[in-house]
Amino acid sequence: MIPLPIQIIITAITASILAGITCSLIGVFVVQMKLSSIGFCMSHAAFAGAALGLLLSTDPLITALAFATVIALILGPLSEKAKLSPEVIIGIMFSLTMGLGFIFLNFTPGLAATRQALGILWGSIFSVTIDDLILLGLLTFFIVLLLILFFKEFQALMFNRKLAEASGINTSLFYFLILFLIGVTVAFSLKLVGGLLVFALIVNPASSALQFIYDLKKVMVVSPLIGASTCLLGFFSSLLLNFPIGSSIIIVSSFTFCVSVILSPKRRRG
Amino acid sequence: MPEMVVKLRDVETTYEGEHLPAIKDINLQVDLSEFLVVVGPNGSGKTTLLETINGLLKVTHGEVIVFGHDMARNPSRVRKDIGYVPQDFLSEPSAPFIVRDVVLMGRYGKLGVLRRPERRDLKIAEEAMRLVGIDGFADRPIGKLSGGEQQKVMIARAIAQEPRLLLLDEPFSNLDIDSRRRMSDTLCKLHDERGLTTIMVTHDLLSIPERCDRIIVMDRGRIIVDGEPKYAMQKAEDLNILVRGLSL
Ligand SMILES: Nc1ncnc2c1ncn2[C@@H]1O[C@H](COP(=O)(O)OP(=O)(O)O)[C@@H](O)[C@H]1O
Ligand SMILES: [Mg+2]
Numbered sequence: 001m002i003p004l005p006i007q008i009i010i011t012a013i014t015a016s017i018l019a020g021i022t023c024s025l026i027g028v029f030v031v032q033m034k035l036s037s038i039g040f041c042m043s044h045a046a047f048a049g050a051a052l053g054l055l056l057s058t059d060p061l062i063t064a065l066a067f068a069t070v071i072a073l074i075l076g077p078l079s080e081k082a083k084l085s086p087e088v089i090i091g092i093m094f095s096l097t098m099g100l101g102f103i104f105l106n107f108t109p110g111l112a113a114t115r116q117a118l119g120i121l122w123g124s125i126f127s128v129t130i131d132d133l134i135l136l137g138l139l140t141f142f143i144v145l146l147l148i149l150f151f152k153e154f155q156a157l158m159f160n161r162k163l164a165e166a167s168g169i170n171t172s173l174f175y176f177l178i179l180f181l182i183g184v185t186v187a188f189s190l191k192l193v194g195g196l197l198v199f200a201l202i203v204n205p206a207s208s209a210l211q212f213i214y215d216l217k218k219v220m221v222v223s224p225l226i227g228a229s230t231c232l233l234g235f236f237s238s239l240l241l242n243f244p245i246g247s248s249i250i251i252v253s254s255f256t257f258c259v260s261v262i263l264s265p266k267r268r269r270g
Numbered sequence: 271m272p273e274m275v276v277k278l279r280d281v282e283t284t285y286e287g288e289h290l291p292a293i294k295d296i297n298l299q300v301d302l303s304e305f306l307v308v309v310g311p312n313g314s315g316k317t318t319l320l321e322t323i324n325g326l327l328k329v330t331h332g333e334v335i336v337f338g339h340d341m342a343r344n345p346s347r348v349r350k351d352i353g354y355v356p357q358d359f360l361s362e363p364s365a366p367f368i369v370r371d372v373v374l375m376g377r378y379g380k381l382g383v384l385r386r387p388e389r390r391d392l393k394i395a396e397e398a399m400r401l402v403g404i405d406g407f408a409d410r411p412i413g414k415l416s417g418g419e420q421q422k423v424m425i426a427r428a429i430a431q432e433p434r435l436l437l438l439d440e441p442f443s444n445l446d447i448d449s450r451r452r453m454s455d456t457l458c459k460l461h462d463e464r465g466l467t468t469i470m471v472t473h474d475l476l477s478i479p480e481r482c483d484r485i486i487v488m489d490r491g492r493i494i495v496d497g498e499p500k501y502a503m504q505k506a507e508d509l510n511i512l513v514r515g516l517s518l
Contacts, residue, residue, distance in 0.1 A: 165349070167376060169378060210364065214368060
């Protein structure tokens with residue numbers, strides 16, 4: 001059966017909301033724990049992985065996930081002990097993963113693949129299937145559940161890892177759980193906004209929320225609200241203006257961030 | 271025989287990537303309810319000693335036993351009973367944490383996973399804040415407090431943990447004279463009332479509480495004097511240690 005446009009639109013709207021929620025929840029960790037460089041590398045690794053998936057004609061989601069996880073396993077311990085500076089990590093990994101990604105795409109035969117390839121680079125929300133949606137929904141549920149169950153450990157870890165460790169919390173376990181969740185979120189959101197832009201979707205809403213709020217619990221509520229609404233707004237403006245979906249989501253969310261910086265009481269003196 | 275809380279045997283700790291150990295040949299035993307003060311010039315290894323005791327730093331030689339437990343194995347369990355006030359803690363101005371939550375976090379390790387803080391925990395946290403005199407700004411973001419006020423928050427957090435061993439790293443460094451005296455009294459009171467074993471690091475001789483039981487003096491990574499306060503200070507003076515590095 002060829003799906004009706006209304007079905008496509010509902011699927012797309014739901015996907016935008018779910019991706020907006022998960023990305024911006026994970027973003028709170030990324031911003032507050034200064035994991036941007038690792039997260040950035042993971043999102044590009046996920047892109048390279050997805051490209052490899054196209055080349056091998058397997059599910060790009062699985063290869064994207066594998067690549068992002070491998071990056072987390074390599075960079076996690078390195079950055080944990082501050083053996084490498086974030087600039088070095090970004091400098092090397094960014095070019096490496098991008099290079100790999102384009103090589104994989106280059107060898108992928110066929111026109112259909114090219115469209116798909118553009119999809120993982122820039123995102124194509126209309127290619128989101130019901131299965132994707134279910135997976136994304138499960139991921140959202142899973143992340144919210146973990147957040148509720150382990151909120152106090154996450155909170156202590158975000159406040160100060162050394163102090164959390166000193167008071168008897170096994171911080172390494174939670175640190176790697178967070179890295180893993182970043183990887184999964186990146187891989188799952190790839191279809192929506194694409195590998196080049198997914199990281200902005202993670203960082204922007206959380207950064208915006210953190211401009212206003214001094215209570216972590218409230219940040220965890222407001223950040224996904226911002227994330228979901230910027231995704232929706234981006235989606236509709238892409239329909240209206242015929243922009244690529246990923247770009248228009250990112251433009252909306254960057255604009256939101258700029259406005260929050262300007263209005264932020266935290267940036268005012270006194 | 272007094273009950274032993276901390277025992278370090280031939281301990282040496284080397285930071286990763288360094289060739290020389292930051293502390294070495296450390297033999298130290300701290301008994302239940304002792305109030306021990308560690309003095310020594312900057313860089314003599316005081317902070318390293320504390321973080322070796324609670325296992326944040328791994329020893330490169332020797333062993334660390336706390337409450338009869340080898341800190342090289344599964345240190346999290348013992349850490350629940352060790353309060354730690356780090357040196358020079360300063361939160362970012364925009365950090366999304368209010369003072370009450372930060373103090374309450376002291377109890378998280380003790381509570382264990384999957385258990386939420388209850389009313390009782392909140393009461394203990396409030397009491398700790400009252401003890402150190404920060405109950406007035408329980409709802410303020412921690413980053414908006416002055417260095418001295420944040421230091422008090424860290425002390426309250428450690429007290430809220432209800433530890434059996436308290437490690438304090440220059441806990442008064444940002445406090446004014448008045449606050450210093452009051453905080454010192456509070457810590458002594460805790461020590462007296464709860465029999466809390468306390469190890470306090472300082473490089474400021476004026477912050478040594480009068481009631482401390484014992485002083486050790488460190489210099490260049492070693493313990494060079496260990497004894498009751500009057501003796502230790504005299505000995506250190508003879509050795510010319512305290513004049514060289516300590517701010518008086
Ligand atoms: N993270 C570190 N890496 C390498 N060396 C360190 C580190 N921290 C401290 N040191 C070194 O270890 C020695 C002891 O430092 P520390 O324990 O901080 O002294 P104190 O607390 O008495 O001022 C110093 O020589 C210092 O340079
Ligand atoms: Mg020190």
